[in-house]
Amino acid sequence: PVELARLYLLHDFKRRGIGSALMRAIMQEARRCGHESLWLVVWERNEQANGFYRKFGFGRVGVRSKTYRRSTGKELILAQALQVNII
Numbered sequence: 001p002v003e004l005a006r007l008y009l010l011h012d013f014k015r016r017g018i019g020s021a022l023m024r025a026i027m028q029e030a031r032r033c034g035h036e037s038l039w040l041v042v043w044e045r046n047e048q049a050n051g052f053y054r055k056f057g058f059g060r061v062g063v064r065s066k067t068y069r070r071s072t073g074k075e076l077i078l079a080q081a082l083q084v085n086i087i
Helices: 018-032 047-055
Strands: 037-043 059-068 071-081
């Protein structure tokens, strides 16, 4: 597997298809490099990001606790199986 560490867009650039284009490019490159799955971690309460990842077929494979300053929450570990093109 390969991990997507960060995918952020400034607010003014959201809902223009840029994030989707980036995700498609990331998934294509991961396949090209022979990775069988792509995974990432997202805060459970980030509904916009969670919806975006669901749209691309990511599913929850785990949960981990996260403490930030005095706040404790959960991060969801999501994964997407990639169909690798064999030449």
